[in-house]
Amino acid sequence: AAREGIALVDLDDDGVNRAFRSDVLQGLAQDQKAIPARWLYDDAGSQLFEDITQVEEYYPTRAETEILTARGGEFAAAIGPGRAVVEFGSGSSVKTPLLLGAVEPAAYVPLDIAGDFLREAARALGGQFPNLPIYPVEADFMRETSLPEEVASLPKLGFFPGSTIGNMVPRTAIDLLRSMRLTLQADHGVQPMLLIGMDLVKDVAVLEAAYDDAAGVTAEFNYNLIRRINRELEATIPLDALRHLARWNNDYARVEMHLEAQEPITFEVAGKRFEMAKGDTIHTENSHKFTERSGNLLLQASGWSPIRRWLDEAGQFSLILAEA
Numbered sequence: 485a486a487r488e489g490i491a492l493v494d495l496d497d498d499g500v501n502r503a504f505r506s507d508v509l510q511g512l513a514q515d516q517k518a519i520p521a522r523w524l525y526d527d528a529g530s531q532l533f534e535d536i537t538q539v540e541e542y543y544p545t546r547a548e549t550e551i552l553t554a555r556g557g558e559f560a561a562a563i564g565p566g567r568a569v570v571e572f573g574s575g576s577s578v579k580t581p582l583l584l585g586a587v588e589p590a591a592y593v594p595l596d597i598a599g600d601f602l603r604e605a606a607r608a609l610g611g612q613f614p615n616l617p618i619y620p621v622e623a624d625f626m627r628e629t630s631l632p633e634e635v636a637s638l639p640k641l642g643f644f645p646g647s648t649i650g651n652m653v654p655r656t657a658i659d660l661l662r663s664m665r666l667t668l669q670a671d672h673g674v675q676p677m678l679l680i681g682m683d684l685v686k687d688v689a690v691l692e693a694a695y696d697d698a699a700g701v702t703a704e705f706n707y708n709l710i711r712r713i714n715r716e717l718e719a720t721i722p723l724d725a726l727r728h729l730a731r732w733n734n735d736y737a738r739v740e741m742h743l744e745a746q747e748p749i750t751f752e753v754a755g756k757r758f759e760m761a762k763g764d765t766i767h768t769e770n771s772h773k774f775t776e777r778s779g780n781l782l783l784q785a786s787g788w789s790p791i792r793r794w795l796d797e798a799g800q801f802s803l804i805l806a807e808a
């Protein structure tokens with residue numbers, strides 16, 4: 485299986501990202517070519533994902549925002565005031581103020597691997613919540629992390645929106661949910677809670693359209709990975725011969741993104757030769773979808789007990805509150 489962790493950037497003498505190169509070379513050598521999804525998110529890719537959240541067919545961001553907006557009072561009642569909210573992979577989240585405004589937190593700890601991004605977002609939030617102590621932590625959320633001294637005595641609420649958990653195969657997802665629990669319960673006292681977004685299994689046509697929008701924004705997001713490989717790894721992948729593909733894999737309950745060769749092609753990456761027959765694909769991302777049962781099972785397998793669940797009006801997306 486492809487590795488999905490986030491590594492700190494490690495450059496060789498030519499300034500090539502070692503982990504990127506080895507993931508790509510290893511992934512392209514496989515029978516079913518596959519590249520870990522995290523490489524989709526360079527600056528251009530992160531911007532393209534922001535664009536995706538605005539397209540008509542991509543419902544998850546709107547649905548989750550709807551829940552956060554409509555159910556603030558219920559979050560407050562279920563969670564209670566005075567917790568330190570720890571957001572995993574906070575990025576430039578627009579959802580955060582909705583939660584912070586609802587639950588009266590005692591502190592906010594945004595945790596992200598991208599330090600510049602993180603500090604900028606923390607500054608912006610500080611303007612909106614002048615009385616809320618904010619302690620940014622630059623860290624890889626896939627690993628157990630120690631939280632700042634200042635929040636040691638506070639009960640914690642982990643926040644992991646966006647159905648980012650759906651990017652991971654179950655065993656990686658369980659590793660992550662367990663390490664989040666360890667991070668949040670490092671100090672004794674009140675058990676931590678976790679508020680996590682999980683996108684739901686639904687009509688296949690709706691799912692596939694969400695990952696293959698008519699305007700082609702998701703296709704661009706996928707093509708950007710090939711542009712990045714060609715630019716950063718001295719590669720010659722003929723992008724014109726590849727087509728974006730989004731398809732529902734029912735056995736694994738996930739939407740898969742692929743790039744499909746429209747004709748036989750050969751190319752080089754970092755001095756190595758590869759070939760694809762017509763119809764062969766490079767698998768670039770998984771987006772797992774959940775039922776109530778499968779979501780609960782994933783949490784329970786990671787030491788979290790689900791206690792409440794909220795859906796948007798249309799029943800497309802879920803936010804689950806769990807307790808350690």
Ligand code: AVJ
Pocket residue numbers: 533536544646647648650651694695702705769770771
């Ligand atoms: C950022 C992982 C939540 O899987 O829906 C969107 C990424 N990829 N369209 C998702 C994505 C293509 C997105 N997540």
